[in-house]
Amino acid sequence: MSQAGATAPAPALGRRSALRRRRALLPALFVAPGLTWLLVFYAIPVLTQLWVSLQTGNPRDGFTQTWNWDVYPDALSEYHEQLFRSVGYAATATLLCFIIAFPLAYFIAVKAGRFKNLFLLLIILPFFTSLIVRTVAWQTLLSDDGWVVGVFQSLGLVDEGGRLLATRTAVIAGITYNFLPFMALPLYASLERLDRRLVEAATDLYASRWTAFRKITLPLAAPGIFAGTLLTFIPAIGDYINAQLLGTTRQFMIGNVIQSQYIVVRDYPVAAALSFVVMVCVLIILALAVRLIGSRQLSEAAVA
Amino acid sequence: MRTRADKLRDLGVRAWAILALIYLFLPIFVIAQFSFNDNRGRFNFTWQGFTLDHWKDPWGVPGLQDAFVTSLTIAAISTLIAVTLGVFLALALVRYRWPGRGVASGLVFLPLATPEVVLGAALLGWYLTLNFARGYAAIVIAHVMFTLGYVVVTIRARLEGMDLHIEEAAMDLGANQLTTIRKITLPLIAPGIAAASLLAFAISVDDFVVTNFTAGQTTTFPLFVFGATRQGVPPQVNVLATGLLVVVIALMFVNLAVQRRAARRDQRAMAQAGA
Numbered sequence: 243m244s245q246a247g248a249t250a251p252a253p254a255l256g257r258r259s260a261l262r263r264r265r266a267l268l269p270a271l272f273v274a275p276g277l278t279w280l281l282v283f284y285a286i287p288v289l290t291q292l293w294v295s296l297q298t299g300n301p302r303d304g305f306t307q308t309w310n311w312d313v314y315p316d317a318l319s320e321y322h323e324q325l326f327r328s329v330g331y332a333a334t335a336t337l338l339c340f341i342i343a344f345p346l347a348y349f350i351a352v353k354a355g356r357f358k359n360l361f362l363l364l365i366i367l368p369f370f371t372s373l374i375v376r377t378v379a380w381q382t383l384l385s386d387d388g389w390v391v392g393v394f395q396s397l398g399l400v401d402e403g404g405r406l407l408a409t410r411t412a413v414i415a416g417i418t419y420n421f422l423p424f425m426a427l428p429l430y431a432s433l434e435r436l437d438r439r440l441v442e443a444a445t446d447l448y449a450s451r452w453t454a455f456r457k458i459t460l461p462l463a464a465p466g467i468f469a470g471t472l473l474t475f476i477p478a479i480g481d482y483i484n485a486q487l488l489g490t491t492r493q494f495m496i497g498n499v500i501q502s503q504y505i506v507v508r509d510y511p512v513a514a515a516l517s518f519v520v521m522v523c524v525l526i527i528l529a530l531a532v533r534l535i536g537s538r539q540l541s542e543a544a545v546a
Numbered sequence: 547m548r549t550r551a552d553k554l555r556d557l558g559v560r561a562w563a564i565l566a567l568i569y570l571f572l573p574i575f576v577i578a579q580f581s582f583n584d585n586r587g588r589f590n591f592t593w594q595g596f597t598l599d600h601w602k603d604p605w606g607v608p609g610l611q612d613a614f615v616t617s618l619t620i621a622a623i624s625t626l627i628a629v630t631l632g633v634f635l636a637l638a639l640v641r642y643r644w645p646g647r648g649v650a651s652g653l654v655f656l657p658l659a660t661p662e663v664v665l666g667a668a669l670l671g672w673y674l675t676l677n678f679a680r681g682y683a684a685i686v687i688a689h690v691m692f693t694l695g696y697v698v699v700t701i702r703a704r705l706e707g708m709d710l711h712i713e714e715a716a717m718d719l720g721a722n723q724l725t726t727i728r729k730i731t732l733p734l735i736a737p738g739i740a741a742a743s744l745l746a747f748a749i750s751v752d753d754f755v756v757t758n759f760t761a762g763q764t765t766t767f768p769l770f771v772f773g774a775t776r777q778g779v780p781p782q783v784n785v786l787a788t789g790l791l792v793v794v795i796a797l798m799f800v801n802l803a804v805q806r807r808a809a810r811r812d813q814r815a816m817a818q819a820g821a
Contacts, residue, residue, distance in 0.1 A: 277650055368571055524660060
């Protein structure tokens with residue numbers, strides 16, 4: 243990338259260094275407000291969770307710092323079920339998202355022609371209605387006398403008199419729905435960039451369609467698959483709206499625990515400890531992803 | 547050469563894509579449909595007949611209008627701040643090399659990869675530690691924080707797709723950096739800024755999780771709806787959600803048209819420059 247203005251004429255030496263200093267100052271001025279905002283309202287708060295988690299006390303008398311490290315084993319032994327459930331639900335939903343989104347993304351990237359942008363728009367459009375309203379609509383759709391249950395029953399997927407709402411299926415379906423665009427868009431981006439001639443070359447050389455797909459398309463779409471998986475899996479771990487509105491306490495995830503401990507019970511240290519654990523897990527996953535695929539490629543696939 | 551298997555596979559992919567789109571729009575149809583439901587009683591779960599009453603009286607539920615206006619105001623303010631900060635961040639990240647650029651871009655993107663519940667919990671813990679009052683300002687701060695990354699991503703994409711020669715030409719003709727940014731760069735990335743604003747606004751208006759942690763006594767539209775789920779969501783909520791979607795669709799088409807015109811203008815300019 244060429245630095246803009248690098249070719250500007252340079253008069254006297256003194257003026258030149260002053261100019262260079264001013265030029266170095268400009269990006270600093272540009273980033274200072276934004277970075278300060280993120281530092282003060284993102285980075286420091288996330289680290290503060292550790293500080294809050296080690297306090298003891300109660301909401302009435304306040305909390306004091308006692309470096310109570312026991313909060314971590316205690317909270318984990320009490321809520322490991324929700325934590326594992328969150329990972330399980332998030333992983334299942336991510337897989338479902340991939341299964342639904344891959345053919346969709348493939349269709350848009352390869353077959354949709356001049357309607358590409360329209361289809362992309364259609365993918366994100368539903369998400370411009372309120373998340374809560376959408377989830378309430380799923381409540382309506384999945385309700386016991388709704389037609390979806392009827393269809394599932396006639397297909398034998400749900401027992402006669404069985405239900406969808408307030409089950410694990412409903413919660414996972416809700417999460418799948420919510421994060422579908424986060425899977426579909428990176429997949430689309432990588433499939434769209436894929437050079438179709440490579441696939442043609444493979445089939446010309448007598449590879450079957452399936453072999454060509456497996457050996458050419460999938461590996462070349464890997465960055466998109468990777469980015470989509472991360473963008474779906476990580477936020478899904480923290481989701482609690484779907485469990486709240488489509489499930490019962492038996493489907494509650496770690497997000498439900500964090501929000502109820504923070505806002506309802508007001509046991510701040512436990513809530514902070516759990517959210518700090520989730521954040522550490524996320525950072526580990528991200529670090530592994532960057533190690534595996536490289537930050538440049540990952541962020542490109544994620545945002546393109 | 548297309549065999550029958552190829553055609554069948556094409557058909558399969560096409561059918562799958564259409565089914566996926568139907569799945570995506572299923573709840574949207576339900577939302578729109580139940581905005582016309584002549585529901586008796588508090589709940590709006592079963593279809594009982596068509597009425598336009600809720601559309602004629604969208605504010606007929608106490609507290610709904612206040613919540614809606616609060617949401618729009620918060621979204622407008624935080625979008626304004628986030629886009630202002632984001633334009634300069636994106637400029638610095640794309641157009642300049644400086645020490646710490648990698649770390650800075652990590653800090654910009656990390657909030658995008660953080661589960662919302664962690665963002666909310668972290669901010670609440672921070673506000674509690676500082677004894678900072680939750681409410682209006684606390685929500686705006688939060689919304690700017692988590693929309694900033696989206697703004698930078700959107701504007702960065704536009705900046706990277708831009709022809710550097712135009713900026714270089716301006717500087718060669720004696721314009722200083724600020725003038726170049728003001729007269730050349732900003733007008734050229736205007737569609738990107740518009741798209742980023744739309745995105746930030748939409749994310750902010752819709753946010754529930756982080757807002758729930760930072761709101762205190764303030765009620766936004768998503769918080770109002772969530773609170774109403776226990777006693778039954780009034781159909782007016784469906785009216786507003788449907789209306790909002792229609793506005794967003796209209797804005798998207800406007801943005802698309804403007805971008806198309808800008809692209810054509812760019813092309814013409816390039817053709818003239820080449821001639």
